[in-house]
Every structure is written in structure tokens, then in C-alpha cells.
Amino acid sequence: MTRIPSPITRSTTWRSPTRLEHWLHHLLDGRCRFCAARSPWDPLCAGCREDLPWITAACRRCGLPLASGANECAGCLSHPPPFDRTRALWTYTDGVDRLIRAFKLREDFSAGRLLTSLAASAMRQRNTPCYAPLLPMPLHPARYRQRGFNQSALIASWLGPPVVKRLVQRQRNTPPQRGLDADARRRNLAGAFRLRCPPPRSVVLVDDVLTTGASLAALANCLRAAGTERIEVIVLARAI
16 A cells, blocks of 8 residues: 555644645654544554444445345435445544545545545446446536535546546536535536536446535536436445
8 A cells, every 4th residue: 555644733724734744744653644643654553444433334326334135225215326336444423524524625636645645546446447437526616616625536636547537527617516405416516517528338436425416417417418427426434
């Protein structure tokens, strides 16, 4: 596994640490990000890695954790989403949520890189590779300028397979989805996406967290309308 440094402790006047500062911090400290035990060769000790909220059995359509033996949840059986399969590595709990928020909201790229590395390793072990190009959830240009990066695009680039660029434009700067219920999220995303060119026949959508699936469904519907036949989803975490 790639060695990924721990974050530097932040103050009220925090600035994004440089890569050199991250590397020096890990070299001098070398502690597990969760329990602070000595872990000089890995940002998570073996115990904390095992204790992550791994999803081992889930609905194949939406990634919702299920009892072993079930293939689809009741919601997907009655109202299937416009994507064929979802792979979610963890539930959005127990430390994974903190790492994703640090990555997304505080520019802690080492947290995102750590989770993506663990996700890629787990998919290799489960023999579930990606056979289609990756399409990260696009950001509206105004949101991109505000945040400075697209966390979904970084996750896709770190996963490694070919990444589709400039295929989809987010043409509406929709309000944040946090705090909205499923119906409000769907209304919020109506007409949000526009294709720049014909899409591939198969594609894998990439995002950080799947909550209600409204954003991914809106993007998938846009692709389906233009002829995409198979759509899969990879997310780091699934909200439950």
C-alpha cells in the first residue's frame, strides 16, 4: 500500500500543508490516524483498518448494507435507480465520515488518498475491477472556484483506470444537498447536467458519498437519455 502521511495539526489560522510538510510529519511521527498508536509504515494500524465500517453484503443496485444472501433492497426492487450496480466500501460512520469531511471540506488530501488507496486494494482483493472508464461527479464552475478542487475527480484519478474528462457539464449551480430530503434533492437537481459530447456505452460514476442517490441518478438519467447502456457507481461511503 502507498505510504500516505498523517495531517498536520491545524490551528485557527490553518493553511493547507505542503506535501513536504505532510511527508516530514509522517516521518517524524508515524502514528495511526485513528488511535495514535505507532504505525511507522502505514497511516492506519492493522487494528484500526480492520475496524473500519466495511460493507461486506449490500444491495447490488444502491450499495445499501443488507443481511448476507439478499441481492437488492426493498427500495430498489420497487423503484430501481437508473444505474446497474453500486460498490460502496464503507458506511458513512465510525471515522470514515471524519476523513471524508476532512478531505472534502478542509483540503486534507492525505485523508482522501488514504481512503481511495484502501478502496482500490479492497476491490482488487474482492476481484471487482473496473471495466469501464470512470466519470467523476462534476462540479459547477462556481463551486469549483470556491472549493479549488473536485474531490470526486481526485478519487477517480487515484483509483487509476481511464477517467472520462469534459463529458458532462454541471450547468446549474444547485444549492448544497446537505439537509435536504430525497424529494427535495431530486427537485434540486432537475436539469443540472448537460452532455458535451456523445457518452460511452458503459461508464462508472465516481463520488465520495452516496446518501439518497439523487445526484448520481440525475447524472445517470442524463447519460441514459444519450445512449449509455450500462452504468455502475463507485463511492467511498454509503450513508445509512
